[in-house]
Amino acid sequence: DTGVSQNPRHKITKRGQNVTFRCDPISEHNRLYWYRQTLGQGPEFLTYFQNEAQLEKSRLLSDRFSAERPKGSFSTLEIQRTEQGDSAMYLCASRSTGTGELFFGEGSRLTVL
């Protein structure tokens, strides 16, 4: 499979715990994006990387959220001290420079109890 891969697909956690999601983009894509989608809403931009550099962060990305892409390949999104409001689908997407199409993964669904 050469698409965008996200793990885990589902995560149930208790409030206050930390969670980490991983995204493996399409291998030749240098840009990687994280979006959050709550039920009944469209995806909201969180952050994006060009290679290993994090170039933009949304104000939605509170201090409890951190994203990394250490070697310019896979990326992780960590949420510390989870809250019930963090329950959402976290979508990863990638693209190559010069093209407009974002290729999305199937998402990681987080449920905070």
Add this chain to the structure above:
Amino acid sequence: AQSVTQPDIHITVSEGASLELRCNYSYGATPYLFWYVQSPGQGLQLLLKYFSGDTLVQGIKGFEAEFKRSQSSFNLRKPSVHWSDAAEYFCAVGTNAGNMLTFGGGTRLMVKP
């Protein structure tokens, strides 16, 4: 800042009937416009995109969309809907050929047999 409005939250059409999903955007410069489709539990798949040129763009699965600058609209159409088209459809506007897409709230399409 850009924004996207999809006025119809739910639409139900009969199989074989024509379809039009509305999208209005707000953006100060020339917009890059996209339509994505999302089936339950799946990621988003690009249907079509508009960057410049011909204002009527063709996409996959028999969909087309027309960019109307005077109306700030980018409506999605299909002449004959199939049951497999039932899904959620998202319109998005982007800057710089697709960086940092802003999505609308989505339109859920149901298809009656």
